[in-house]
Amino acid sequence: MTDSDTHFMQLALEEARLGWGGTHPNPMVGAVIVESGKLVARGYHALAGGPHAEVHALSNLGRKPHEDAVLYVTLEPCSTQGKTGPCCGAITSSGIGKVVVGAIDPNPKHRGRGIDILTRAGVRVESGVLAEECEDLNLIFNHNQLTGRPLLAGKTATTLDGKVATRSGSSQWITGPIAREDVMRWRRLFPGIAVGGGTVRADDPNLTSRLPGDTACPLRFIFDRNFRTLPGIRNYRVFNDPFKARTILVAPAGRDEVRQYREYGIQVWEMPGDDTFWKAFADTCMERGVTGVFFEGGPGLMSDLLAHGKLDYLFSYRAPKFLADEEAPGFVGGWAVEKMKDALQLTQVRQTALGPDQLLRGFLKYPEKKTTENTEGTEREE
Numbered sequence: 010m011t012d013s014d015t016h017f018m019q020l021a022l023e024e025a026r027l028g029w030g031g032t033h034p035n036p037m038v039g040a041v042i043v044e045s046g047k048l049v050a051r052g053y054h055a056l057a058g059g060p061h062a063e064v065h066a067l068s069n070l071g072r073k074p075h076e077d078a079v080l081y082v083t084l085e086p087c088s089t090q091g092k093t094g095p096c097c098g099a100i101t102s103s104g105i106g107k108v109v110v111g112a113i114d115p116n117p118k119h120r121g122r123g124i125d126i127l128t129r130a131g132v133r134v135e136s137g138v139l140a141e142e143c144e145d146l147n148l149i150f151n152h153n154q155l156t157g158r159p160l161l162a163g164k165t166a167t168t169l170d171g172k173v174a175t176r177s178g179s180s181q182w183i184t185g186p187i188a189r190e191d192v193m194r195w196r197r198l199f200p201g202i203a204v205g206g207g208t209v210r211a212d213d214p215n216l217t218s219r220l221p222g223d224t225a226c227p228l229r230f231i232f233d234r235n236f237r238t239l240p241g242i243r244n245y246r247v248f249n250d251p252f253k254a255r256t257i258l259v260a261p262a263g264r265d266e267v268r269q270y271r272e273y274g275i276q277v278w279e280m281p282g283d284d285t286f287w288k289a290f291a292d293t294c295m296e297r298g299v300t301g302v303f304f305e306g307g308p309g310l311m312s313d314l315l316a317h318g319k320l321d322y323l324f325s326y327r328a329p330k331f332l333a334d335e336e337a338p339g340f341v342g343g344w345a346v347e348k349m350k351d352a353l354q355l356t357q358v359r360q361t362a363l364g365p366d367q368l369l370r371g372f373l374k375y376p377e378k379k380t381t382e383n384t385e386g387t388e389r390e391e
Contacts, residue, residue, distance in 0.1 A: 010138050017043055017081045018111055018139045024053040024062065025083045025146055030197040030225070031056055034300045036150040038062040040082040042105070044075045061087065063096040067103050074105050083111040083143040085136070088123040097123050101130040110136040111143030115151040145359065149199065149301035152321060159294040160301040162199070162322035163311050164192060165340040169331040173308065176336040184328045187364035193218045195324060199227060199303035201294070205310040206233030209245050216247055226252040228299060232259045232310055236266040242273055259290060287319040311341045315353070323355060324370045326363075351376040
């Protein structure tokens with residue numbers, strides 16, 4: 010991998026990020042075409058069903074590539090027919106003689122197939138350039154392809170001693186404006202955002218990204234097992250704003266309160282009240298094409314996810330302050346850990362400085378012991 014390869018793959022990554030949050034269930038992909046060491050065309054995948062990055066770049070070139078043309082692409086070119094044709098065919102037809110790939114297709118059925126097709130057609134292929142960065146770009150897509158499940162990710166903002174609020178409940182603001190803006194960016198990425206009914210009652214959140222110029226709104230899941238948001242349904246923003254149709258109550262099946270939410274125009278996903286709750290929620294997400302959900306709920310909701318081993322990923326924002334107060338609430342609880350080997354861990358960890366604050370994020374690795382079967386005392390609506 011040369012410095013030139015790194016430079017042009019970085020440009021391809023910049024292109025890919027232009028599709029941030031808009032390509033689900035497809036991945037974000039960027040491509041650039043280089044001739045004689047100079048960038049001559051670029052493209053990205055903007056929308057599912059639209060042109061793929063490679064095709065977009067070739068179209069933007071507007072002519073036949075030169076003999077020395079190199080295509081840099083952040084993800085292995087697709088080899089199958091979907092809503093659009095396979096990119097491998099478009100590349101070989103164009104006459105491009107060399108392709109540099111970042112990440113390999115995570116789908117086990119397709120992994121490496123595109124590279125094999127290009128190689129057999131006489132195209133020189135190099136792979137693995139900025140592979141980790143290219144893979145990290147598509148956390149949601151990769152998880153979906155490997156597991157067949159949505160990525161359920163949690164977000165927390167804590168003090169250095171792990172507190173999410175003071176003993177009186179004051180939590181605004183733990184982190185600074187740079188970190189809070191970063192949260193909005195991740196909100197924009199995920200197809201769904203989730204909080205508990207307690208958060209709705211306490212904070213009356215918008216649950217939109219609030220990024221400049223962004224008018225999109227993800228699906229907004231409200232977990233409210235005891236229907237505590239029902240008395241104030243006419244007042245909470247998520248049930249009354251212009252994005253009301255994108256608000257979904259997640260609640261126990263067979264209750265009369267469900268009818269009242271629906272009569273008010275709120276979608277309801279009815280879930281079983283036993284230990285299959287989270288599996289049923291994940292299955293419904295996949296049936297509806299929701300490939301990832303960003304959970305911003307309180308300690309009860311997060312603890313319930315962890316207790317059942319269903320939280321896949323964690324975004325942990327930490328501020329350089331601490332409360333030193335045993336009565337102040339932490340962001341999660343319910344685990345009785347006696348040995349450090351039984352601690353929950355993050356893997357594939359990435360860290361980012363956000364002004365004075367820090368984001369530490371990664372996939373959850375659970376200890377070998379069984380997750381809690383009985384979550385009595387935790388409330389999904391917290």
